[in-house]
Amino acid sequence: MERDDIIEYSLNTHHNEEQGKAIRSKIWKVTAILTIITIAEVAVGIYFNRRVLGAESGAWVSIKLAYIFLTLVKAGYIVMSFMHLGDERKNVRYTILAPYILFVCYLIFIALQESEYINAMLRTYTE
Amino acid sequence: MAAEAAKVIDKETLWGGKVSPFSISYGKLMMWFFLVSDALTFGGLLVAYGYQRHKFTGEWPLAEDVFHSLPFVEGHFPLIYVALMTFILIVSSVTMVLAVEAGHRLDKKGIIKWLAATVFGGFFFLGSQAWEWSHFIHGSHGYLVTESGQKAFFETDGHEYHENAELYEKAAIRFEDGKVVKGAEAKEVIENSLKHVQGANLHENEYGPQLYANFFFFITGFHGFHVFSGVIINLLILIQVIRGVYDSRGHYEMVEKAGLYWHFVDLVWVFVFTFFYLL
Numbered sequence: 001m002e003r004d005d006i007i008e009y010s011l012n013t014h015h016n017e018e019q020g021k022a023i024r025s026k027i028w029k030v031t032a033i034l035t036i037i038t039i040a041e042v043a044v045g046i047y048f049n050r051r052v053l054g055a056e057s058g059a060w061v062s063i064k065l066a067y068i069f070l071t072l073v074k075a076g077y078i079v080m081s082f083m084h085l086g087d088e089r090k091n092v093r094y095t096i097l098a099p100y101i102l103f104v105c106y107l108i109f110i111a112l113q114e115s116e117y118i119n120a121m122l123r124t125y126t127e
Numbered sequence: 128m129a130a131e132a133a134k135v136i137d138k139e140t141l142w143g144g145k146v147s148p149f150s151i152s153y154g155k156l157m158m159w160f161f162l163v164s165d166a167l168t169f170g171g172l173l174v175a176y177g178y179q180r181h182k183f184t185g186e187w188p189l190a191e192d193v194f195h196s197l198p199f200v201e202g203h204f205p206l207i208y209v210a211l212m213t214f215i216l217i218v219s220s221v222t223m224v225l226a227v228e229a230g231h232r233l234d235k236k237g238i239i240k241w242l243a244a245t246v247f248g249g250f251f252f253l254g255s256q257a258w259e260w261s262h263f264i265h266g267s268h269g270y271l272v273t274e275s276g277q278k279a280f281f282e283t284d285g286h287e288y289h290e291n292a293e294l295y296e297k298a299a300i301r302f303e304d305g306k307v308v309k310g311a312e313a314k315e316v317i318e319n320s321l322k323h324v325q326g327a328n329l330h331e332n333e334y335g336p337q338l339y340a341n342f343f344f345f346i347t348g349f350h351g352f353h354v355f356s357g358v359i360i361n362l363l364i365l366i367q368v369i370r371g372v373y374d375s376r377g378h379y380e381m382v383e384k385a386g387l388y389w390h391f392v393d394l395v396w397v398f399v400f401t402f403f404y405l406l
Contacts, residue, residue: 010155013131013378013383014232020231024225024228027224035214035217038214038400041401045404046191050189051189068401070401071401074397079390079394082390083394088132088149091148092149096159100163104170107171111177112181114178115180115181115182116181118182
């Protein structure tokens with residue numbers, strides 16, 4: 001029996017030439033952003049590192065934070081624009097992102113917390 | 128583009144049954160859930176890396192000191208090759224999204240063109256990674272383990288010797304405590320040394336803590352394996368598109384689903400690049 005209560009959502013995803021043009025120009029814009037960020041990161045990485053600046057120095061810590069921030073910006077553009085998650089319904093977005101972000105934030109916290117502690121112990125007993 | 132998801136439907140209808148409140152096809156939603164679980168695996172790997180990295184914070188090598196070569200060119204180019212690999216993967220991600228866009232216009236020629244470019248970019252990346260692995264495994268001058276079990280390094284004033292015989296002939300020896308010996312004395316140290324560690328494998332590693340090499344092999348290897356399966360999936364989809372398998376379906380959602388996976392591979396590399404190479 002043919003069922004008429006199931007909607008084939010994939011059939012409703014077409015767009016015409018004009019909409020395609022707008023989408024393509026957005027794709028090229030995102031490409032430019034991703035490329036510029038990557039080039040900037042590498043340029044900074046070549047000239048500054050933790051040996052030049054000192055691992056504990058404020059300059060290196062702020063560069064590190066900037067790296068992490070720029071990585072998240074890149075990831076946001078890839079997920080929201082290239083993977084079209086930004087175009088899905090809000091409930092789909094949160095179903096996918098919220099559990100992941102929650103879990104990974106906890107994991108990062110607990111791992112770094114413990115490794116700093118072990119590092120301090122190793123230093124105490126080897127010096 | 129998710130046209131259905133952009134439609135405004137009031138809450139009563141959306142959550143009242145009959146229509147999916149997600150307005151997304153089954154295949155795409157399941158691909159997303161798979162990607163979440165895969166992202167947890169990579170998240171776990173990178174967090175484990177961060178754990179060991181902070182534990183041995185003093186001795187961990189700088190990526191600039193380990194990855195500074197280009198194929199076919201002599202010289203010191205820190206991180207340039209990795210940046211090139213990153214760029215290749217980003218570009219292949221762009222060609223993939225262009226293939227998906229062509230699919231929404233039912234432009235079969237466009238899909239074939241952009242998907243073929245994506246497959247080419249994927250193979251290019253895999254080849255680059257193979258070169259990087261081979262370079263990492265063979266290493267550079269390495270270090271000696273002396274009679275007393277200490278590490279001793281070669282001093283070459285910036286020269287790079289490709290033959291060990293030449294290296295033994297010309298290099299001075301620097302001990303861990305900073306003492307440098309030259310000439311006949313250096314020869315004696317080399318002759319009496321227990322072994323010469325060059326490059327990296329799962330037992331020895333000239334670059335720093337052993338875990339550094341293990342994480343390099345495991346994280347980039349696991350990512351490379353994903354790239355490889357992604358390239359194969361893209362290639363199969365490309366063949367299906369050329370053979371006209373999707374013509375009767377009236378849509379190219381398979382391209383979109385393969386695209387989700389391919390973008391995910393790019394996404395993971397963005398994080399690997401930051402946490403393994405930059406920080």
